[in-house]
Amino acid sequence: MKSVRLVVEYDAETMHPAHELVCESPRIEREYLLEGRADDGVETILSYVEGDLEPYERTLEATSGLLEYDLRPTGDGGFFVYARSELGDSGRSLERAFDQETIVVVPPIEFRPDRTMRLTLIGHPEDLQATIDNFPPGIDATVSWIGDHAQAVEGRLTDRQREALQVAWDRGYYDVPREGDLETVAEELGITTATASTLLRRAEARLVEDALEWNRQG
Template sequence: MKGLDEAERMNAIRIAITHTETTIHPIHSLVCTAPAVSRELILYVTVTDGIETTINYVEGDPEVYESALRTELDIDEYEIYPDGDDGCYSYLRNELDAYNRALATAFQRETLAVIPPIEYLPDRRMVVSIVTTSSDFREIREEIPDELTVDVISVGSVPQIADAPLTVDQRRALETAWELGYYEIPRTATLQDIADRLDCAVSTVSDLLRRGQSSLVAAALDVNDHD
């Protein structure tokens, strides 16, 4: 097999793109302006003709998040799926402004893969992991609007995902939730359904799922799980 030139080798690159108040999309700025919303994880995203469709997980008060979507933001379509009192999944569909359209265009190329989730933090940073060639990464940086700051967090030859230690009970709860359709959109199972299957209290299921999800997300982002 013919080896690739250095510029054409695939690298796993983790970067932080810092927005300004002007460039950050109002949907994502909620984590910066709403104290009850602490973090947003984009689990799936696609952009077609300037229309962005995302599936997200938001850490924070679902009622505060939905209220902002309903009253403060001009969103074309949205659905909220609460995950207890301190988080929710969301489906959002909205037209991108010029800055974010240019940002999305920079990442739309055949030799690039985005590794979800994309993380939005309260300091306006968008943290994203990609796999691409060195030459394409240079082009991507040139295409990102000058108003945005790009910092490279890490570079590796292959994407690395840390081990995600789950307790036996957490794994069983997550597997049961998956089998019953708790993570489908729209959801086809409730916490009560999972509790009935596992023969335990709803509060126990909620705690197991929340802690298990926290461990998995922390592992995927290569950060410490503080829960």
């Protein structure tokens, strides 16, 4: 088995309106797809969004093919999204691209303001290549790294979480005694203190979980 990290870029015709909002609105920072499935042309997803709920809900309500949704604020600068939508042509084509026998998508999938989606896949090399080759027109994939499937553990951290950890490390947030504070980290990242805290706590939880799992396997 191999793992690959993909950077997927959408054109204007294939980008989902909610992702467009992430790119265009200063009130929405990131969206992370935590779980998702497609069945008979209907996609069901659970996401976490960093930002304000109001503009996201307005965009969601105006989106064609939306069947139902539920938004739940977390109280720390973000909210969860449960939504069911009918897939369009590009969505169905993308679903077929991922429908390879050995492919596993490692969550979360990150939607970024630079009009890209970042995700990690695990599978046989031929199925990984088939997935990339079958992406529909208007959606281009670039491989940022290839490794053994154990390296996909790194893919469990989003790029934004890794960025937050790097800034926190560089500013002495993890020094003993601590030299940097959360406010400094938040200021450098250009986000609120609450959002910075959430990013670091989620990243730390993933790293601890992975370390404990590795210890159990060893």
